[in-house]
Every structure is written in C-alpha cells, then in structure tokens.
Amino acid sequence: MTETVRLGRILGVRVGLHWSVLGIVLLLVLGLSTTQLPDVLPGYPAWAYVLTAVAIALLFAISLLAHEVSHAVVARRNGIEVDGITLWLLGGVARLRSEPRTPGADLRVAVIGPLTSIGCGALFGLAAFLVSIGDLHPLLRVLFLYLAGVNVLLAVFNMIPAAPLDGGRVLRAAVWAWRGDRLMAAVWSARAGRWFGFLLITLGLVRLLLGYGLGLWWILIGLFVVHVASAEEQRARLGTALSGMRVDDVMTPEPDTAHGDRNVSDFLRDVALVRRHSAFPLLDDSGRLQGMVTLNRLRGVAPGERERTPLRAVACPPAEIVLAEPGEPLTALLPRLGSCADGRALVYDRGTLVGIVTPSDVSRAVALSGLGVTWHEGADVTNETGNGYRTRH
Known part of the structure; x- marks a missing residue:
C-alpha cells in the first residue's frame, strides 16, 4: 500500500495516508451523524451530530495509527527494518522490510498491536467515566464510549488466528516455535487467513441477500484478507526457494x-x-x-x-x-x-x-x-x- 500524502515521522517511523482513508472517514461521519448518534441521543441539531461524528472519525484514525506505530516500534527493537506506516481504507499497514529472526520476535511484534488497541479503549473508557461524573455534555460521553468500544472490538478482531491479522502472526509464531519450520508456520497462517476471508465473503453475501446492512463491507474486507493471505503464502514459498542467495x-x-x-x-x-x-x-x-x-x-x-x-x-x-x-x-x-x-x-x-x-x-x-x-x-x-x-x- 503506497502512501499518497506523507505526514512526517512518529518515533522515527515514516507515516503517510493513502487517498482511500477518506473513504472510512466519510463512512463513519455519514453513518454516525445521520443514524447512530440521533438514535442514541435524539433532539440535538444536525451540526452537533456532524461535529461529534468528525471527532470520532479523527480519534479513531489516531487509534489506528497508535496500533500500527506500536508494531513498528517493537519491530525495530527486535532488529526488523521498518519502511513506514500507511493508513488506508481498511485500517493501517506497517510495512516491514525484513522478517523476524525468531518465533519470540514474531510474537512480540504481533501482540503489541492488539494490546495498544485495548490500552486506547481503556483510556477512552476512562474519559467517558470522567465525563459522566462531571455531568458534561451527553454527546461527549457517547463519543468516548463509542471509541472505547470500537478499539476493544478492533483488538478482538485482530486476534483472530488468520493472516494477515495480528492473530495470524501469533499463530505463525506458535507453529514456528512448535515445529521449528517457519515456512510451514507461514503457510498454515496464510491458509487460515484465506478460509477466514472466504467466511467473511459468504457472510457478507448472506447479509446482502437478507437485506441487512454492512454486507458489502464484509465482502470487501473478506476479499482483502484472501488477497493478502494468498500473497503471504506465495512470499513465504518464494523466500524458501531463494534462501542462501545474495x-x-x-x-x-x-x-x-x-x-x-x-x-x-x-x-x-x-x-x-x-x-x-x-x-x-x-x-x-x-x-x-x-x-x-x-x-x-x-x-x-x-x-x-x-x-x-x-x-x-x-x-x-x-x-x-x-x-x-x-x-x-x-x-x-x-x-x-x-x-x-x-x-x-x-x-x-x-x-x-x-x-x-x-x-x-x-x-x-x-x-x-x-x-x-x-x-x-x-x-x-x-x-x-x-x-x-x-x-x-
């Protein structure tokens, strides 16, 4: 994923935006301001819902950035070169130039992202609690509650044991440590990712046929997971074929x-x-x-x-x-x-x-x-x- 706009560096890691990140921002703002926020707290003017939705979208993007920066920082501490971070339509990508040398390094890089998301969720939850006891504006409380919930959900989703999710990296590290074969571990993780992607596509199609919302979104995520998981398996096999070459x-x-x-x-x-x-x-x-x-x-x-x-x-x-x-x-x-x-x-x-x-x-x-x-x-x-x-x- 190539960046369209370069934002600078955070903790020495280059950060950029892909143009498609506007898609997730627009979807969040439209969905929150037109349906979700008015349903939860009716009676406020439209501009208040839009302002709250924009704040949620921006803070969510910052949460995604924190998730990816944590991956990059831990990767560098474990001797893995990091090319940069790009935020895009389906979240964020930390681009690593090299591979972990041990199962332990692979595990540390994988788990830090979900742990960071849980930490963000806890901070937003604490902010919602302080807003409640301080008797501040109800929309502000909803803002922090939404961000707390979505960050915890992001952490749980990422721990599904399927590549390219963080849980797929954890699965790869576990199989690598168990069997001592990194190729086998990468192939298992990639195949689990493909099956998970096909499951998301199937569920998305069912939701579309039954008239439920977000079915197209599930299909889009499923297609992305299948594509990336297949590419990871191919890259693992290619790396084995080229082992020892300079x-x-x-x-x-x-x-x-x-x-x-x-x-x-x-x-x-x-x-x-x-x-x-x-x-x-x-x-x-x-x-x-x-x-x-x-x-x-x-x-x-x-x-x-x-x-x-x-x-x-x-x-x-x-x-x-x-x-x-x-x-x-x-x-x-x-x-x-x-x-x-x-x-x-x-x-x-x-x-x-x-x-x-x-x-x-x-x-x-x-x-x-x-x-x-x-x-x-x-x-x-x-x-x-x-x-x-x-x-x-």
Missing part, C-alpha cells in the same frame, strides 16, 4: 545509465532502441543518482512533448528508489521491491553503482532453484551432481 548472485552487473538532462526523444532514439534493457538509472556528471526511468514511464510522455521533456522529469525520484548492497541476502531485498520503479532495485558497493536487480533476475533465480541449484557463501553455485560453477559475469 543480491550479487542474481543482479545484472554494470547497468546502462543516462544523464537526467537528456531529453526523452534523444534517449529513445539513441539508447532505448539499441539496448535490450527496460530500466535505466540516471546519473549526473559526478555519478550522483538523479532517478530511474523505465520504458513504461516514458510511454506516458506524449510524442509532441518528448523533445522538451528531460528524463529526470518523468523518472522515479532517488528517494523512492530501492537500494541494496551486493552481499545482502536476496530474501531481505524482496519485501522492498514492491515500491517505485516497477519492482527494481539498484545495487551499490561503497557508493558506486555496480548492478540492478529486476523481476526477471528474481524469476531466473527461482527457476534455477526449482532445478535443484543451491547457492553457497561466496556465490559458488552447486548443482545436484556437485559440479560447481560461478554465476557472476
């Missing part, structure tokens, strides 16, 4: 580069047409990275604009390009490849660009792994017969 085992060395000031028309004629690559890092005269262009990005420049459009104007900016080191485990790089530049990463060795990793490089590595090829330290490759060869160019 970035420099699979990278394409010495990639073709270009200058960011060159216009798109000249570049297409003189470089793109005669080279067999689809991605080109942009370097200035001193070798500093200016960005990266791909053929897909250049396709978006109208023919009439190509003569006066410099490459850097359509390039993926340097801050969003995935960087790697030659000796880095390939499995540590994979979670970062889903960002800018069409899943590519640039490889730097002591400040010098030495290679690029593309989806085709990773696919080739997976294919070799399926043929029984294994990577050993030093990038010596050994086949099933024990005959060694080198993969570097």
